[in-house]
Amino acid sequence: QADGALPAFFAPSLDYGVYTFRADLPTDGTWALKFTAKIPGEAQPVAASVTFKVVGRLTPPQGAGAPTSSPTPLPNRR
Template sequence: MTSTVRALALIASLAAAAAAPAGAAPGDYSFEPVTVDVRNGPGSELAVRIVHKPTGRPVEGAVLFRTRLDMSPDSMVEMTAKHVAEPSTEPGVYRFRADLTMEGGWALKLMAKVPGEHETVRATVIFRAK
């Protein structure tokens, strides 16, 4: 290969790499409460929507794990509530049923594996029990 051909091949490969979309990052996702205000008491429904910020599209197929529900928004981090994942039919919405024992602010802390994302995504979603 001549040096001119090599230079052109290098330029073409650099241009192709620059044009390729960058990979997603954990900061490209937002975790939002479907409804901030929830019912206080046993069997309260909590729903979280995961959105890919650059596209605005809901994220389906995420695996949520290491969830914790506590009252840290009201400075009572030791006050926790039992909760279980529930099925959801809405794209990008992840539901939980919780036994909220007190009115006030509740933080649902999540770790998620999002399709196409190599790193674990962490988030805290705030709800208000009334």
Template sequence: MNDRLAMLASFLASASLLLLMTSVLAADEGFRFEIVDEVATVGDNALTVRLIDAEGNSVPRAVIYALRLDMAPDGMAAMTAPLQPVEELDDGLYRFRADLMMEGNWRLQIAAKIQGETETVTAELPLEVLP
């Protein structure tokens, strides 16, 4: 019986340590993306997003990747548009070029790695496209 209690205590101690480490590594909770202009038009567009930290400060020099632009909010996730990174502007702003071929509700999926952080920051941003 003592062996079982010792094993249980060891397991609980290990689980508590793992839980503590996981919460410390969850850095992405303090960062978020915002789309600068949530409305675009059919055709060629420049889309700009801002990456900010928990205090509202802009985050420059992030590595942006995993980009996808689709019409999932309108139930058409297979309808995608080409999206290309253009440049990083000042003050944590990142610009992309998108050719939007249809009006409706679009979703921009984006991910970033931030220097000094272990977790990836991800977001799904809404974009309304007008004729």
């Protein structure tokens, strides 16, 4: 989203080379995860970004924690 930045938090992964993150994104749409890494042996940090699309988010709980609508089941992908 072009209207601002939101924090993303990296989460641990048991798979080598797999990086996961968590972010509380307020809307569906196209988002970009931008990051900078200091690579050992390199003089300058490396900057990169990953663009992804968020579709069909669940409605956040309101009031006593009850959802305002029923979640739509995702298709079974195996």
